[in-house]
Amino acid sequence: MDKMYKENNLSKNQQIIFDLIDKSSEPLKAYTILFSVQKKGIKAPPQVYRALDKLVETGKIHKIESKNAFVACRNSNCEISKATAFSICESCEMVDEINDDKLTKYLTNFSDKKGTKYKRFNLEFFGLCKKCK
């Protein structure tokens, strides 16, 4: 092959899957993604999971742990997923990334009773979004 896909830094499968997640207004699950990209030649779970792993690793997407689903990063400050926070609507399932410098600073600097600091955190808030209230 001669036309390479590296204007940016994503491989073909990574780009396809990132685009899908990035355009989505809601978190996408791995198998939902799989079904959506089968027409593009991505046919098996490992292809999806490998792309997801890489995208998470590079901070392009985040995993919403409580939902086993993935969203595109909307926060230029989250520094490769070291400090993530989300609001999750318990009614409509909507997820928003929270980008709040004070919160990030507070948690990044948090040290527990033994004085231990942590290099990474993930915070998930649950409640009702504006629409659902």
Next chain:
Amino acid sequence: MDKMYKENNLSKNQQIIFDLIDKSSEPLKAYTILFSVQKKGIKAPPQVYRALDKLVETGKIHKIESKNAFVACRNSNCEISKATAFSICESCEMVDEINDDKLTKYLTNFSDKKGTKYKRFNLEFFGLCKKCK
């Protein structure tokens, strides 16, 4: 049957599974639990998951979302799992519940840019525990 198991408020299966989790020094996964309690007559996944659901619901245990595993609640202040925080060692996998009034207050009172407050949160910190440092 005439001997009832209600000095406390847990049913038989709930008590068996809670005891196991409570005694464990590490988070337990559902199928690990299943294998451990088969000798006590709990033979199928739904029995385990139902007990886990109930125990989570009542705040006796918490689910560590990033590990799909369960720990006993060590925090009398977490009010039925409305405000949970954990430290997770990336090396030895140890999990500790964080019981920090200031942190709880800060997050319970947190409101996002739209002024929305949330009724529940779960926070997971990742790093190295004292032993692994």
Next chain:
DNA sequence: TTTAAAATTGTTATAATATAACATTATGTA
């Protein structure tokens, strides 16, 4: 520009996590 290492892809099979659905028994309370 060859070439070797690293990254990515493709593929099959299977492991691990979780729930649906239905029948039955036990428990709490009017």
Next chain:
DNA sequence: TACATAATGTTATATTATAACAATTTTAAA
């Protein structure tokens, strides 16, 4: 008692994720 609710037992299956291996593409160094 007798009715509603909760808990249990059971089979089957859905959902989420990885192991293992072969092949190709990309990167970057010689």
